Amino acid sequence: MEQHDIIPVVSLLAVLMPLLSFVLCMFFVPKSISGKVAVSSIAVSFIASCFVFFKIWNAGNIHIQHHWFTLGQTSWDVGLLLNNLSALMILLVSGIAFLVHIYSLAYMKGDENIDRYWGYLSLFCSSMLGLVIADNLLLIYIFWELVGFSSYLLIGFWRTRDAAVQANKKAFIMNRLGDLGFLLALMILYSQFGTLDIEKLFGDGGLFHLSQFTSGEWIAPLGHISYVWLLVCGFGFVFGALAKSAQFPLHTWLPDAMEGPTAVSSLIHAATMVAAGVFLLVRVSPIFDSTVLITIAVIGIFTAFMASTIALVQNDIKRILAYSTISQLGFMMLAIGIGNNGAAIFHLATHAFFKCLLFLCAGSVIHEMHYAKNKLDADCDHQDIRNMGGLRKMMPLTFVTMVIAALALCGIPLTSGYLSKDAILISSFEWATTRSFAAKLIPYLAMLTSWLTTFYIARLIFKVFYGELRIQGDKTERLIHEAPRFMLMPQLFLAVCSAFFLFSVNPLSYENTWLLKVFPGSVALERIHSYHTVIPALLNLFAVLIIYFAYIQYARKEKAMFRENTWLYNFALNGWYFDEFYHQAIVRPVTYVSKFSFSIDRKVIDGLVDIVGKSGVLLSSIAGWLDRKLIDGFVNLAGRAAAGLGNFFRSFQSGRIQYYLAVMIFVVLTFFVLRYFSPAI
Amino acid sequence: MTPEQIIFYVFAALVIISALLAVVVKSLVRSIFLFFVTLFAVAGLFVLSLGDFVAVTQIIVYVGGVLVLMLFAFMLSSKELLNTLELVKTRYSAVQNIPAIVLSLALFFILVFALVKSNVNQLDWINGGNHLSVSDNTVQIIGINLMTNYLFPFEVASVFLMMALIGAAHLARKDKAE
Amino acid sequence: MIPLSNFMMLSAALFVIGLYAVLVKRNVIQLLIGIEFMINAALINFVAAGKSDKNYMGGQMTALFTIVIAAASVAVALAIILNVYKYYKSIDPDKLNKLRD
Numbered sequence: 001m002e003q004h005d006i007i008p009v010v011s012l013l014a015v016l017m018p019l020l021s022f023v024l025c026m027f028f029v030p031k032s033i034s035g036k037v038a039v040s041s042i043a044v045s046f047i048a049s050c051f052v053f054f055k056i057w058n059a060g061n062i063h064i065q066h067h068w069f070t071l072g073q074t075s076w077d078v079g080l081l082l083n084n085l086s087a088l089m090i091l092l093v094s095g096i097a098f099l100v101h102i103y104s105l106a107y108m109k110g111d112e113n114i115d116r117y118w119g120y121l122s123l124f125c126s127s128m129l130g131l132v133i134a135d136n137l138l139l140i141y142i143f144w145e146l147v148g149f150s151s152y153l154l155i156g157f158w159r160t161r162d163a164a165v166q167a168n169k170k171a172f173i174m175n176r177l178g179d180l181g182f183l184l185a186l187m188i189l190y191s192q193f194g195t196l197d198i199e200k201l202f203g204d205g206g207l208f209h210l211s212q213f214t215s216g217e218w219i220a221p222l223g224h225i226s227y228v229w230l231l232v233c234g235f236g237f238v239f240g241a242l243a244k245s246a247q248f249p250l251h252t253w254l255p256d257a258m259e260g261p262t263a264v265s266s267l268i269h270a271a272t273m274v275a276a277g278v279f280l281l282v283r284v285s286p287i288f289d290s291t292v293l294i295t296i297a298v299i300g301i302f303t304a305f306m307a308s309t310i311a312l313v314q315n316d317i318k319r320i321l322a323y324s325t326i327s328q329l330g331f332m333m334l335a336i337g338i339g340n341n342g343a344a345i346f347h348l349a350t351h352a353f354f355k356c357l358l359f360l361c362a363g364s365v366i367h368e369m370h371y372a373k374n375k376l377d378a379d380c381d382h383q384d385i386r387n388m389g390g391l392r393k394m395m396p397l398t399f400v401t402m403v404i405a406a407l408a409l410c411g412i413p414l415t416s417g418y419l420s421k422d423a424i425l426i427s428s429f430e431w432a433t434t435r436s437f438a439a440k441l442i443p444y445l446a447m448l449t450s451w452l453t454t455f456y457i458a459r460l461i462f463k464v465f466y467g468e469l470r471i472q473g474d475k476t477e478r479l480i481h482e483a484p485r486f487m488l489m490p491q492l493f494l495a496v497c498s499a500f501f502l503f504s505v506n507p508l509s510y511e512n513t514w515l516l517k518v519f520p521g522s523v524a525l526e527r528i529h530s531y532h533t534v535i536p537a538l539l540n541l542f543a544v545l546i547i548y549f550a551y552i553q554y555a556r557k558e559k560a561m562f563r564e565n566t567w568l569y570n571f572a573l574n575g576w577y578f579d580e581f582y583h584q585a586i587v588r589p590v591t592y593v594s595k596f597s598f599s600i601d602r603k604v605i606d607g608l609v610d611i612v613g614k615s616g617v618l619l620s621s622i623a624g625w626l627d628r629k630l631i632d633g634f635v636n637l638a639g640r641a642a643a644g645l646g647n648f649f650r651s652f653q654s655g656r657i658q659y660y661l662a663v664m665i666f667v668v669l670t671f672f673v674l675r676y677f678s679p680a681i
Numbered sequence: 682m683t684p685e686q687i688i689f690y691v692f693a694a695l696v697i698i699s700a701l702l703a704v705v706v707k708s709l710v711r712s713i714f715l716f717f718v719t720l721f722a723v724a725g726l727f728v729l730s731l732g733d734f735v736a737v738t739q740i741i742v743y744v745g746g747v748l749v750l751m752l753f754a755f756m757l758s759s760k761e762l763l764n765t766l767e768l769v770k771t772r773y774s775a776v777q778n779i780p781a782i783v784l785s786l787a788l789f790f791i792l793v794f795a796l797v798k799s800n801v802n803q804l805d806w807i808n809g810g811n812h813l814s815v816s817d818n819t820v821q822i823i824g825i826n827l828m829t830n831y832l833f834p835f836e837v838a839s840v841f842l843m844m845a846l847i848g849a850a851h852l853a854r855k856d857k858a859e
Numbered sequence: 860m861i862p863l864s865n866f867m868m869l870s871a872a873l874f875v876i877g878l879y880a881v882l883v884k885r886n887v888i889q890l891l892i893g894i895e896f897m898i899n900a901a902l903i904n905f906v907a908a909g910k911s912d913k914n915y916m917g918g919q920m921t922a923l924f925t926i927v928i929a930a931a932s933v934a935v936a937l938a939i940i941l942n943v944y945k946y947y948k949s950i951d952p953d954k955l956n957k958l959r960d
Contacts, residue, residue, distance in 0.1 A: 655956025662882050665784050672791045689861050693869050700873055700896055704880035709888055716892050723899050730866065732906040735922045739902070742926050747895070747933045754937045755888060781882035785875045792871040802862050811913040819919070826916045838927050845931035852938035
């Protein structure tokens with residue numbers, strides 16, 4: 001077979017192996033070997049994606065289609081599109097998924113519903129892989145929904161816990177809201193172009209590029225509508241991406257999604273699913289015009305800033321990391337907004353590695369703390385960083401890998417994170433040079449956010465790993481030991497990936513990364529040389545200072561820096577009160593309306609049914625009365641009439657001679673009368 | 682109004698009134714005595730019809746015989762009979778009478794109707810036949826007829842009377858320790 | 860002269876009175892009296908009609924014989940009544956109902 005034909009089959013294999021594992025784990029395979037089934041299927045998937053990546057990267061696109069169904073006049077096809085972006089994503093997703101599967105073998109060991117876990121995890125991997133290689137927007141939408149659904153299943157995995165159930169409901173509903181926007185955009189595109197195929201729309205010479213925008217009209221092969229609809233379409237896609245990637249205003253589900261197992265959080269809510277939003281926006285980026293792009297950038301930077309302020313004062317280790325994810329996704333949105341798709345994808349890739357690593361290390365810490373807590377019978381939250389401390393002596397390897405990931409998050413040189421963050425920041429400065437004053441604020445805000453990021457992650461590291469362990473008990477330190485081997489191995493591997501050498505030979509300049517070379521920026525940005533040196537230097541200098549400051553505060557002083565009862569502290573602690581606001585503005589009216597309609601249903605509709613029932617009873621009692629009185633009355637009457645008649649005739653035979661005599665005379669008289677008065681006789 | 686008619690109406694009224702009273706009164710004694718009066722009035726009517734011998738015979742036999750017989754039978758019967766006679770219940774008598782009254786009236790009307798229709802007065806043998814006159818000797822005529830035309834019924838009547846005598850005597854005997 | 864129809868009407872009335880007595884009275888002797896009334900009514904009829912029969916004296920002869928028969932019947936009837944009283948202990952005709960169905 002020609003190589004050209006094998007590749008689509010192999011990529012299909014990568015998608016379908018986890019699906020097979022889902023079916024097997026959920027329905028057929030016993031719990032003991034479900035883990036092995038899942039891990040082996042994702043391993044096969046990973047190997048297949050490696051093959052696809054090396055064949056496709058910079059070697060031309062492959063686009064295979066197959067007829068799916070026909071509705072009336074239109075026919076829909078299903079197919080795969082393998083270009084640079086899909087190849088990179090497929091490798092990334094399957095790689096990270098494989099590592100998380102290995103980690104889960106140790107983390108979820110002993111859980112009773114382990115077969116469900118592997119099933120759901122496999123379903124998720126299959127849908128995510130399908131999403132990145134789908135060739136038309138309808139297929140992407142289908143996989144988008146499937147990914148959201150698997151996320152719902154996994155967040156609420158421990159379904160007996162009320163917090164988990166509330167969280168997965170919230171995640172699913174917010175995702176659905178975003179999907180409304182996605183659907184709207186799909187409809188507009190379809191009505192204009194008659195197809196949803198990505199290659200046809202956005203490829204070279206694609207239909208979208210052929211459409212003209214003149215004097216407020218959008219002229220396309222199939223339609224002729226006002227220009228406003230282009231904006232609506234763009235905003236629709238943006239809205240969908242906002243929900244999936246947890247940006248303002250649909251970001252509140254992600255911190256609550258931390259109720260799921262940590263392995264799930266690391267895979268879905270750090271590296272892959274939340275990246276789907278960014279992926280979609282990059283896929284359909286030709287649609288966005290300047291208004292939409294500015295909006296994306298503003299939303300991105302605002303979310304980044306907001307999330308990092310909230311992360312400053314959180315105390316649950318996973319929530320800090322969740323808000324950090326939101327913040328970094330904001331950076332990626334900013335990159336898309338300023339037109340540098342390549343930087344966005346680059347940051348997505350590096351973020352996938354170091355954020356996943358951060359979550360896995362956090363998982364190890366939580367795992368050990370939980371174990372220690374159970375042994376001591378202590379009553380404390382094992383995820384609260386205020387209860388931790390000094391763990392670097394007991395979990396050295398975890399400490400080292402987590403520090404490497406934290407450095408990558410801060411953007412310290414020699415890490416991959418430095419390269420991608422610099423790409424975004426520098427290009428944002430370049431973008432802002434030609435624009436208004438308000439636009440110039442954006443890069444400065446990005447720098448501030450970056451320093452805040454450094455602060456909160458340093459706080460986390462120092463509070464968890466330095467100082468003294470705050471849980472009291474006999475020989476507590478001896479209870480906590482290093483994480484199991486299966487948990488350590490992925491962490492080590494990811495730590496290696498977080499370093500610079502995976503991405504670029506030059507650790508200090510991002511322009512040489514092989515990744516970026518493939519994605520040309522959508523808007524050509526003038527390279528201003530000074531920016532490329534001043535900004536990184538400034539950024540990193542301050543970052544180091546901040547780290548030192550945090551070290552002094554948290555590792556040495558053991559005293560809270562921020563007073564805990566100020567208004568600003570509470571504002572940040574409660575997530576800028578977005579949850580409260582949504583609860584009051586949306587949840588409560590909806591609940592009220594549903595209670596109201598329930599009461600109507602009960603009173604009016606059940607009332608009607610009751611009335612019908614009662615009237616039925618009434619009618620039947622009337623019928624019964626009628627039956628008793630009239631019909632039985634007739635029967636009785638007949639009986640009594642017969643009795644009366646009988647009694648009457650019986651009285652003739654009384655034995656009284658005078659009576660007999662009277663009858664005889666009566667008969668004689670009758671005879672006389674008839675004889676005299678009637679001519680007949 | 683000739684005296685003849687007046688006498689007729691008086692005797693007729695007497696008959697009717699006494700007969701009515703006889704059937705209305707509850708007490709037996711009174712009805713017997715009213716019967717007595719009726720018989721006398723009937724005898725008077727017989728005389729008016731020029732049947733003097735019959736009238737006398739009526740008085741002798743009926744009044745003197747039948748009535749006296751009834752009186753004696755009533756009076757000389759046992760005490761229980763008398764007592765029973767007095768205790769006649771009057772419970773349903775008012776209602777029971779109505780059919781009888783109706784029947785009687787109906788019969789009366791029919792008889793009168795037949796009477797009127799047949800125009801009895803104009804019958805040949807009544808109008809033109811040989812009438813009895815007042816000066817006739819009815820006894821002689823009766824005697825002659827009795828021995829010639831009506832001999833057979835005369836003899837039979839005597840045998841009949843003997844039968845009745847024997848029968849009544851037998852029926853009314855006193856049973857002695859049967 | 861009194862027309863025959865007057866006598867006959869009178870006799871009809873007497874006869875009906877006698878019939879009433881027979882139908883209504885609760886005492887058999889009064890029943891007997893009623894029967895006598897009926898006989899007497901017939902007698903009036905006979906005698907009134909016999910006024911026009913000089914040859915045979917039919918009406919008066921019949922009346923004579925009827926008187927005889929009536930007397931005999933009364934005698935026998937009273938004897939029967941005595942016997943009935945011995946058996947039924949009552950002379951109410953309603954009580955004499957052993958002939959019924």
